[in-house]
Amino acid sequence: MTQIDSARAGVVTDQMKVVALSEHLSPEHVRQQVACGRIAIPANVNHASLSPVGVGEGLRTKVNVNLGVSADRADFPEERRKVRIALEYGAESIMDLSNCGKTHAFRSWLIERSPAMVGTVPLYDAIGYLEKGLADITADDFLRVVEAHARDGVDFMTIHAGLTRRAVASFMATGRSLNIVSRGGSLVFAWMQETGNENPFYERYDDLLDILHEHDVTISLGDALRPGCVDDATDAAQISELIELGILTKRAWDRGVQVMVEGPGHVPLNQIEANVRLQKRLCHGAPFYVLGPLVTDIAPGYDHITAAIGGAVAAASGADFLCYVTPAEHLRLPDVDDVREGVIATKIAAHAADLAKGVPHAADADARMAAARRVLDWDAMFEVAIDPVKPRAYFESSPPAIEGTCTMCGDMCAVRTVNQALEKLDACSPD
Amino acid sequence: MTQIDSARAGVVTDQMKVVALSEHLSPEHVRQQVACGRIAIPANVNHASLSPVGVGEGLRTKVNVNLGVSADRADFPEERRKVRIALEYGAESIMDLSNCGKTHAFRSWLIERSPAMVGTVPLYDAIGYLEKGLADITADDFLRVVEAHARDGVDFMTIHAGLTRRAVASFMATGRSLNIVSRGGSLVFAWMQETGNENPFYERYDDLLDILHEHDVTISLGDALRPGCVDDATDAAQISELIELGILTKRAWDRGVQVMVEGPGHVPLNQIEANVRLQKRLCHGAPFYVLGPLVTDIAPGYDHITAAIGGAVAAASGADFLCYVTPAEHLRLPDVDDVREGVIATKIAAHAADLAKGVPHAADADARMAAARRVLDWDAMFEVAIDPVKPRAYFESSPPAIEGTCTMCGDMCAVRTVNQALEKLDACSPD
Numbered sequence: 128m129t130q131i132d133s134a135r136a137g138v139v140t141d142q143m144k145v146v147a148l149s150e151h152l153s154p155e156h157v158r159q160q161v162a163c164g165r166i167a168i169p170a171n172v173n174h175a176s177l178s179p180v181g182v183g184e185g186l187r188t189k190v191n192v193n194l195g196v197s198a199d200r201a202d203f204p205e206e207r208r209k210v211r212i213a214l215e216y217g218a219e220s221i222m223d224l225s226n227c228g229k230t231h232a233f234r235s236w237l238i239e240r241s242p243a244m245v246g247t248v249p250l251y252d253a254i255g256y257l258e259k260g261l262a263d264i265t266a267d268d269f270l271r272v273v274e275a276h277a278r279d280g281v282d283f284m285t286i287h288a289g290l291t292r293r294a295v296a297s298f299m300a301t302g303r304s305l306n307i308v309s310r311g312g313s314l315v316f317a318w319m320q321e322t323g324n325e326n327p328f329y330e331r332y333d334d335l336l337d338i339l340h341e342h343d344v345t346i347s348l349g350d351a352l353r354p355g356c357v358d359d360a361t362d363a364a365q366i367s368e369l370i371e372l373g374i375l376t377k378r379a380w381d382r383g384v385q386v387m388v389e390g391p392g393h394v395p396l397n398q399i400e401a402n403v404r405l406q407k408r409l410c411h412g413a414p415f416y417v418l419g420p421l422v423t424d425i426a427p428g429y430d431h432i433t434a435a436i437g438g439a440v441a442a443a444s445g446a447d448f449l450c451y452v453t454p455a456e457h458l459r460l461p462d463v464d465d466v467r468e469g470v471i472a473t474k475i476a477a478h479a480a481d482l483a484k485g486v487p488h489a490a491d492a493d494a495r496m497a498a499a500r501r502v503l504d505w506d507a508m509f510e511v512a513i514d515p516v517k518p519r520a521y522f523e524s525s526p527p528a529i530e531g532t533c534t535m536c537g538d539m540c541a542v543r544t545v546n547q548a549l550e551k552l553d554a555c556s557p558d
Numbered sequence: 559m560t561q562i563d564s565a566r567a568g569v570v571t572d573q574m575k576v577v578a579l580s581e582h583l584s585p586e587h588v589r590q591q592v593a594c595g596r597i598a599i600p601a602n603v604n605h606a607s608l609s610p611v612g613v614g615e616g617l618r619t620k621v622n623v624n625l626g627v628s629a630d631r632a633d634f635p636e637e638r639r640k641v642r643i644a645l646e647y648g649a650e651s652i653m654d655l656s657n658c659g660k661t662h663a664f665r666s667w668l669i670e671r672s673p674a675m676v677g678t679v680p681l682y683d684a685i686g687y688l689e690k691g692l693a694d695i696t697a698d699d700f701l702r703v704v705e706a707h708a709r710d711g712v713d714f715m716t717i718h719a720g721l722t723r724r725a726v727a728s729f730m731a732t733g734r735s736l737n738i739v740s741r742g743g744s745l746v747f748a749w750m751q752e753t754g755n756e757n758p759f760y761e762r763y764d765d766l767l768d769i770l771h772e773h774d775v776t777i778s779l780g781d782a783l784r785p786g787c788v789d790d791a792t793d794a795a796q797i798s799e800l801i802e803l804g805i806l807t808k809r810a811w812d813r814g815v816q817v818m819v820e821g822p823g824h825v826p827l828n829q830i831e832a833n834v835r836l837q838k839r840l841c842h843g844a845p846f847y848v849l850g851p852l853v854t855d856i857a858p859g860y861d862h863i864t865a866a867i868g869g870a871v872a873a874a875s876g877a878d879f880l881c882y883v884t885p886a887e888h889l890r891l892p893d894v895d896d897v898r899e900g901v902i903a904t905k906i907a908a909h910a911a912d913l914a915k916g917v918p919h920a921a922d923a924d925a926r927m928a929a930a931r932r933v934l935d936w937d938a939m940f941e942v943a944i945d946p947v948k949p950r951a952y953f954e955s956s957p958p959a960i961e962g963t964c965t966m967c968g969d970m971c972a973v974r975t976v977n978q979a980l981e982k983l984d985a986c987s988p989d
Contacts, residue, residue: 313972356928396914422910428948459956479853483828497787517859525890541744
């Protein structure tokens with residue numbers, strides 16, 4: 128029984144209890160939301176080390192970290208360092224996008240010790256692992272790789288099943304500035320063009336769902352036609368595929384498979400809320416997992432910031448799960464420092480959204496920070512900070528002359544000035 | 559005649575023509591907006607090196623860089639390096655917040671060579687320069703410093719005139735998590751408590767306006783009661799002062815002085831749009847100049863990112879002018895690297911907002927980036943980037959095996975894959 132099967136049968140699973148506790152909700156509420164698909168709990172039956180989390184409506188916004196080797200940089204020890212950083216800064220999810228070399232060994236290592244949920248894109252691995260020309264890979268080959276990942280204990284998989292012939296026809300008719308920028312999407316498109324066949328993940332969707340169902344793998348419906356520049360945002364190609372994803376969402380639920388739906392991409396600020404509402408409507412309230420959105424195209428080197436802007440607004444508008452973006456986006460495979468910058472920026476966006484959404488207890492940390500600042504208790508400030516390391520290093524690099532202040536304001540510190548003025552007032556008051 | 563005097567007299571000034579040209583608007587439109595106060599063109603008659611810009615409705619969002627020495631770090635050569643970085647990355651405004659040592663010499667140096675508009679907070683300088691105890695400074699002293707700055711050629715000055723006794727009473731009755739965090743605001747508050755007098759900038763507001771009018775200094779009405787934590791956002795204290803600022807806005811316009819109004823502060827995402835609408839209503843459409851807003855309190859070390867999120871949303875909602883925030887905020891006086899990070903993050907926020915607001919030609923740069931990415935022209939990408947240096951360094955640090963790609967995707971580069979597939983299609987087509 129998958130989580131959604133259990134929920135529909137009226138059973139509150141251990142995973143639902145853990146989610147309820149950590150989200151300050153009742154287990155019964157979580158069960159109801161899992162039953163109707165508004166919350167997914169990606170939890171492969173074979174992922175023993177998992178601390179389950181929920182993704183969806185009314186829950187804290189979750190953060191995913193992408194990592195994994197590419198043909199150009201296949202340094203597994205480096206990838207293991209990235210895993211440690213991701214976990215240290217509180218990522219709830221790690222996607223292993225490795226696509227060459229000993230991917231199975233790294234995936235097993237990761238699943239064995241990751242309390243964070245683990246996601247993959249089996250298509251990448253299929254192409255790297257099978258060592259065939261793209262057009263020679265069969266639909267059966269693709270499904271075999273999905274099955275291998277499911278057996279390994281992967282909690283959710285990105286599957287680009289929505290790039291159907293219908294969606295491709297919309298794409299070809301639309302006329303875009305930047306065509307297809309989804310790696311998986313581009314490969315499915317090329318495969319369809321070369322073989323003349325329908326999208327294999329769509330053609331064999333029921334077989335695929337049966338594999339996922341067996342291990343309770345959540346399907347993360349990939350958006351092959353996500354916009355790669357703000358000019359392509361929310362265009363007919365993107366929305367045509369989103370319509371397909373909504374149809375596929377229902378089919379997955381009908382077969383007892385949990386669903387998340389992936390979203391854009393590059394989207395200007397004024398279109399983000401509409402994108403979230405459209406996804407929630409067309410995909411029947413399924414959890415929305417967004418990459419970015421990047422609110423401008425012109426900031427390579429700083430796309431963790433453009434994504435933090437877009438991600439915060441998307442999550443505040445109802446997106447449930449943010450894929451991190453690092454400063455290396457569009458430029459190179461991220462290194463460990465890029466991963467740290469990316470996960471912190473994305474945690475900031477997620478938290479800002481949770482404050483806006485009024486997620487229970489989200490404001491507790493901010494209240495602790497304000498209390499620490501009111502009394503200029505620097506250690507308490509660093510302790511509650513999203514990253515305790517960098518602010519302490521900054522503060523200590525520049526010692527103030529007056530204890531309790533910092534070198535930004537020194538003897539003009541507003542908090543100190545007002546505390547002193549209020550103390551004098553108190554001293555003068557009649558009681 | 560100030561810009562607003564001229565505009566009301568039907569005169570299109572040279573400054574209005576420059577603004578109209580750079581904003582793709584008609585000079586007559588700019589004149590009308592200056593006349594009714596919706597656009598300010600801070601341009602002191604003594605600032606000969608200025609390239610005038612407009613701040614206000616329908617214009618590109620402008621960015622300010624704060625710098626200047628404090629008692630703890632009085633390194634003027636370092637401040638001059640910050641000026642160069644601010645100008646290099648396109649800041650339209652520099653505020654010199656120096657408050658000790660030879661402030662006049664630095665201010666003169668800055669005004670002599672800055673094409674960006676220059677702002678100050680005369681109160682800081684008064685306290686550093688006069689070398690009196692706070693309570694011994696007289697209202698006349700304050701006005702004399704304002705006059706000195708005006709003569710030097712400062713284009714706009716932050717004046718905390720809205721912290722009236724009425725506003726203080728609201729503040730004392732409100733009960734706040736973090737009291738007053740505005741440096742100038744805290745000093746005015748302490749002065750009022752110590753002397754028992756009304757706010758000197760309010761008491762002598764007409765005299766102050768006469769000084770500003772003489773040199774066409776734009777008044778930037780400071781928000782002494784801006785929230786210092788998300789829990790204090792949009793509270794009675796803040797809004798009581800905003801009501802005062804609206805009243806003061808009209809009085810300044812009536813005396814022929816241009817106005818900007820300063821705004822919060824720490825504000826959760828879901829309250830930002832309301833803050834902007836409220837300011838625009840209560841202050842009669844005056845340009846809105848925001849610091850941040852910071853959308854969470856718990857990210858010291860990364861407040862350039864929390865501010866970029868809030869600033870982008872504020873500007874997309876109608877704020878006109880963003881004060882940058884650096885990673886050093888709340889921790890230390892920023893160094894040159896912090897300044898660079900801060901100005902770039904804020905330029906990203908401003909640009910993202912301009913795309914959302916539909917500012918004329920804002921999307922041109924993004925279109926050039928998309929065109930460069932479509933053909934994998936890396937040099938063209940770096941050229942159009944907000945920061946051309948960092949993305950090139952990133953890209954070159956990690957050379958891809960396949961020309962044209964980067965190490966993020968290598969041989970799985972989506973753009974390359976789709977370009978090849980579409981070329982094959984073209985080759986097969988009957989013509």
